[in-house]
Amino acid sequence: xxxxxxxxxxxxxxxxRIAAGAVVVYALITMVPILWIFMTGFKTPQDSIxxxxxxxxxxxxxxxxNLFTTxxxxxxxxxxxxxxxxxWYEELVRSRNxxxxxxxxxxxxxxxxxxxxxxxxxxxxxxxxxxxxxxxRFKVPLKxxxxxxxxxxxxxPPIAVAIPIFLMYRTIxxxxxxxxxxILYTAVNVSLSVWLLKGFVDEIPREYEEAAMIDGYxxxxxxxxxxxxxxxTGIAATAIFCLIFAWNEYAFALLLTSGTAQTAPPFxxxxxxxxxxxxxxxxxxxxxxxLPVLFFTILLRKQLLRGITFxxxxx
Amino acid sequence: xxxxxxxxxxxDRAARAxxxxxxxxxxxxxxxAIAWIFIGPTILLLLAINIFPLIWTVYLSFTNYKANRPNRxxxxxxxRNYERVLSDGDIWHTLQVTAHFVVWTMTIQVILGFGxxxxxxxxxxxxxxxxxxxxxxxxxxxxxxxxxWTFLYQPQIGLFxxxxxFFAGIDASSFEMLGQVNLAPWAIIIVDTWMWTPYxxxxxxxxLRSIPDYIYEAAEVDxxxxxxxxxxxxxxxxxxFLMLAVLFRSIENFKMFDLVVELTSGGPGSVTELASINxxxxxxxxxxxxxxxxxxxxxxxxxxxxxxxxxxxxxxxxQR
Numbered sequence: 001x002x003x004x005x006x007x008x009x010x011x012x013x014x015x016x017r018i019a020a021g022a023v024v025v026y027a028l029i030t031m032v033p034i035l036w037i038f039m040t041g042f043k044t045p046q047d048s049i050x051x052x053x054x055x056x057x058x059x060x061x062x063x064x065x066n067l068f069t070t071x072x073x074x075x076x077x078x079x080x081x082x083x084x085x086x087x088w089y090e091e092l093v094r095s096r097n098x099x100x101x102x103x104x105x106x107x108x109x110x111x112x113x114x115x116x117x118x119x120x121x122x123x124x125x126x127x128x129x130x131x132x133x134x135x136x137r138f139k140v141p142l143k144x145x146x147x148x149x150x151x152x153x154x155x156x157p158p159i160a161v162a163i164p165i166f167l168m169y170r171t172i173x174x175x176x177x178x179x180x181x182x183i184l185y186t187a188v189n190v191s192l193s194v195w196l197l198k199g200f201v202d203e204i205p206r207e208y209e210e211a212a213m214i215d216g217y218x219x220x221x222x223x224x225x226x227x228x229x230x231x232x233t234g235i236a237a238t239a240i241f242c243l244i245f246a247w248n249e250y251a252f253a254l255l256l257t258s259g260t261a262q263t264a265p266p267f268x269x270x271x272x273x274x275x276x277x278x279x280x281x282x283x284x285x286x287x288x289x290x291l292p293v294l295f296f297t298i299l300l301r302k303q304l305l306r307g308i309t310f311x312x313x314x315x
Numbered sequence: 316x317x318x319x320x321x322x323x324x325x326x327d328r329a330a331r332a333x334x335x336x337x338x339x340x341x342x343x344x345x346x347x348a349i350a351w352i353f354i355g356p357t358i359l360l361l362l363a364i365n366i367f368p369l370i371w372t373v374y375l376s377f378t379n380y381k382a383n384r385p386n387r388x389x390x391x392x393x394x395r396n397y398e399r400v401l402s403d404g405d406i407w408h409t410l411q412v413t414a415h416f417v418v419w420t421m422t423i424q425v426i427l428g429f430g431x432x433x434x435x436x437x438x439x440x441x442x443x444x445x446x447x448x449x450x451x452x453x454x455x456x457x458x459x460x461x462x463x464w465t466f467l468y469q470p471q472i473g474l475f476x477x478x479x480x481f482f483a484g485i486d487a488s489s490f491e492m493l494g495q496v497n498l499a500p501w502a503i504i505i506v507d508t509w510m511w512t513p514y515x516x517x518x519x520x521x522x523l524r525s526i527p528d529y530i531y532e533a534a535e536v537d538x539x540x541x542x543x544x545x546x547x548x549x550x551x552x553x554x555x556f557l558m559l560a561v562l563f564r565s566i567e568n569f570k571m572f573d574l575v576v577e578l579t580s581g582g583p584g585s586v587t588e589l590a591s592i593n594x595x596x597x598x599x600x601x602x603x604x605x606x607x608x609x610x611x612x613x614x615x616x617x618x619x620x621x622x623x624x625x626x627x628x629x630x631x632x633x634q635r
Contacts, residue, residue, distance in 0.1 A: 011437045011438075015437060016437050016438075016439040017439070019434035019435070019437040019439055020434075020437075020439040020440070020441070020442075020445075022434050023431060023434050023435055023439075023442070023445050023449075024445060026427075026431060026449065027445045027448045027449045030448070030449060030451070030452055030509060030513075031448060031451070032474070033452075033460070033463070033464065033467060033509065034451065034452070034455075036467065036474055037460075037463050040466070048472075049469075049472045050472070051471055051472055051477075051487070052477055052487075053472065053473075053474050053477050127356050127357045127360065128357070130352075130353035130354070130356070130357070131353055131354045131356075131357040133353060134349070134350040134351075134353035134354045135354070138346055138347070138349070138350035139350075140350055140354065146354070146358070149361075150357070150361060152619075155566060155615070155618055155619055155622065156365070156369065156615055157569075157570040157572075157590075157591055157594070157611065157614055157615065157618070158570065158572065158591075159570075159572060159591050159594045159595050159598065159611065160369075160372060160594070160611030160612070160614060160615055161364075161365065161368050161369070161372075162598075162599075163368075163372060163375070163382070163598050163604060163607060163608055163611065164367075164368035164369075164371040164372050164375070165364070165368055166382065166599075167371070167382060167604075168367075168368065168371070170385075183360075183364065184364060186360065187360050187361060187363075187364035187365060188364075190357055190360060190361065191361070194357060218344075219344070219346060219349055220344065220349065244454055247456065248455070248456035248457065248458075248459075250456065250457065250458035250459075250572070250573035250576075251572045251573055251591075251595075254576075255595070255599060264459070265456050265458045265459050265573075266458070268458075268459050268462060269458070269459075269462040269577055279466055282462070282463065282466070283463065283466075286459050286460070286462075286463050289456065289459055290455055290456070290459070290460075293454050293455060293456075294451060294454070297447070297450070297451060297454045298447060301443075301447045301450075304450075304454075305446075305450075305517065308514065308517050308518075309517055309518055309520075309521035
């Protein structure tokens with residue numbers, strides 16, 4: 001069409017095809033480890049450690065059964081004396097000469113991840129929304145210094161913070177509690193939350209609230225009834241970031257929790273079967289743990305992309 | 316235009332319509348009061364969980380406190396912990412390992428990330444679908460995924476070894492990524508690159524998209540070669556974005572802990588013992604709280620100082 005088809009603005013079709021090919025190859029290679037996690041979860045322990053690695057295999061739920069149960073090995077005589085199994089998973093376990101001794105801790109650890117993840121996300125978005133609104137609309141003394149202070153708290157290595165937090169929590173009895181972890185993750189996330197949300201509030205025209213206030217709304221009502229509904233996209237994006245951080249966090253969870261409040265990341269590597277690691281069970285746990293993040297990432301990719309590139313674009 | 320008198324009337328009517336109690340409680344608050352009520356909790360939380368612990372760490376770094384013996388009297392030892400840290404060969408080794416890790420991950424990720432962004436910017440069909448696929452690894456938990464990578468790296472049964480062995484024509488059990496002194500540093504670099512190249516890519520993509528078309532069109536009119544356009548337009552305009560991405564990732568990798576703990580926990584020997592892993596060992600296994608606090612402060616000051624110098628350089632690049 002145009003006489004001066006441009007190389008960058010309007011790439012030639014063949015360069016597009018080469019670019020697409022290279023990107024697709026890279027994307028497929030990076031997907032292999034994730035697919036392998038998913039596949040290993042459905043293998044039997046024997047299949048998972050076969051050589052060469054098996055791509056085609058007959059799927060089994062043994063990994064998932066092993067993930068959620070603890071089992072004990074029994075003598076053949078004892079096995080023969082048992083009444084017939086009353087469920088498919090019991091049958092599966094008995095085919096390995098074992099009986100189910102009880103549920104494993106995975107369910108508990110996963111629930112802890114959910115409680116701590118959602119609790120801290122709610123708090124950091126709540127605090128972040130209020131602070132972002134105030135920083136965006138009011139003349140706050142030392143505003144730039146405060147904003148920089150809020151951001152700089154993210155530069156500290158987690159282990160450096162963990163030493164005094166460990167001592168502090170031990171003194172006031174917050175170690176290994178849900179509340180302690182929620183407070184800690186909120187403190188880590190709130191800086192990101194304030195910065196991201198301030199960007200979203202800045203984009204809402206002040207005239208909206210001013211009009212509402214002329215109509216008799218108080219400042220607080222104007223914030224609540226006019227600004228807040230406009231912020232929902234921003235709040236959703238910020239919440240996803242906070243949730244993913246709290247969900248994936250490992251260092252604090254490892255050092256500050258051991259039992260009641262332990263989240264899944266420090267627990268999953270400790271899933272041990274007979275004779276070393278039970279890889280299908282580990283893969284099953286990893287799959288269950290990764291699925292929510294994969295789901296949210298694909299569902300909210302536009303908002304996520306905005307959040308990731310936010311810092312670089314704004315500065 | 317509304318005259319002030321009608322405005323007043325509207326305000327009056329609205330004021331009368333608001334229930335008395337609410338009006339006194341809510342309307343009575345000045346903007347300044349609301350500002351502090353809104354910001355206060357955040358500042359308090361950060362003071363309690365970030366600043367207070369930092370000050371406490373500074374204090375501890377001047378004492379001989381041991382966290383596993385809380386009842387022992389705390390002795391002030393002056394700068395002895397700092398002198399010990401700085402004259403400790405292990406610490407210097409740890410910092411060297413960290414520097415090696417940061418430099419190599421950043422070099423590889425910048426090349427790969429910029430390359431991918433440059434290709435994606437061609438806007439071929441389906442580019443947003445492939446972008447989403449590529450960014451998946453960076454959303455996952457480094458500890459949980461790192462743990463699974465130890466399976467991929469198994470010498471006989473691991474997929475990684477099989478694939479490398481297959482393409483290089485060597486035996487899959489002839490090398491151990493996590494067990495060999497010369498390979499372990501690369502094992503952690505490979506996983507970090509797999510996870511975080513997408514981040515550099517996304518920031519570069521934002522940079523590429525920020526270049527207005529007319530600049531290229533003007534260059535085309537001036538008959539600038541594509542090579543010339545790349546080095547005189549694309550690279551300088553993306554550089555500030557790229558440098559910021561490198562800053563963020565360098566800080567994160569300098570603090571790197573979770574991924575490497577699960578992959579190698581510093582081994583074999585101490586060839587992958589990054590600063591944070593050493594710090595954790597000193598603080599929570601040897602319980603040398605004072606000593607490790609001093610090391611933590613040195614690390615924090617290093618990151619903070621380096622970041623500030625870097626930001627100055629970045630601003631100079633931007634002003635060009």
